[in-house]
Amino acid sequence: MSHLFNRLARWFGRLSPAQYPYPAVDVSLPGGRYFHLVGSIHMGTQNMAPLPRELTYKMSQADALIVEADIVNNDSPFGQPDDLPPLSERVNAEQYEQIERLCEEMGTSLYRLASLPCWQIALTLQAVQAQRLGLRGEYGIDFQLLTGARTQGKKVIELEGAQQQLTLLQQLPNEGRSLLEDTLTHWHTNARLLQTMIGWWLERRPSINIDQLPATFGNTLYDVLMHQRNKQWQQRLEAMPAGNYVVAVGALHLYGEGNLPGLLKHKPSA
Secondary structure (H helix, E strand, C coil), X not given: CHHHHHHHHHHHCCCXXXXXXXXXXXXXXXXXXXXXXEEECCCECHHHCCCCHHHHHHHHHCCEXXXXXXXXXXXXCCCCCXXXXXXXXXXXXXXXXXXXXXXXXXXXCHHHHHCCCHHHHHHHHHHHHHHHCCCEHHHCHHHHHHHHHHHHXXXXXXXXXXXXXXXXXXXXXHHHHHHHHHHHHCHHHHHHHHHHHHHHXXXXXXXXXXXXXXXXXXXXXXXXXXXXXXXHHHHHHHCCCCEEEEEEXXXXXXXXXXCHHHHHHCCCCC
């Protein structure tokens, strides 16, 4: 994993996002297109509201808000799960025992989780973990931005939408078992990462240090869930007409190998 952190460190040297009191990078493209890329956290703590006044001002000047998906609609995109073998047959004994232990610690029903595909079990465990750390969806940065955009009558543009995100998860091999395995393996480091990202929003001048970013994805998942999506978002943003945009994406999409600001700033050789 050390080679991945070395590459992350090189990318950090190319970005200077600390001019705002929250994680953000400004990118200008030819044709009068200006993007304020905000490193969002999808769930937040109560003291992350209201949004910083600098971001509120950026929103007031924006022609549109661009988000991964419009999450203000509370309807679940998951639907009914397919009939699956028992969870004890889909994970090894050690993983099953860890899931059982985590459910007991967090007051979550193992019976309810056991009928879900592995990727959905992973996301459910992650959400419950975030709640246990005091995070709530209504204090998430993108949720607050979406609420503000509606109040101001701003246009909202989705980079993906909930259905496309669901399709991506459903297409992970072996019902997303690698996502569940990474969630279990990096359970405690994921909690540290959440706390670090909260700090980026609560500090007035956030210090973003490569040493603060523990690995929570294997290389294959990182490519699918981060790098490939960044490349798709790059194409969407480069196709936007002239305008001033606030773009809210998960904070980790702003940093690391193949990060979104780096892709947008990259100019191919002639």
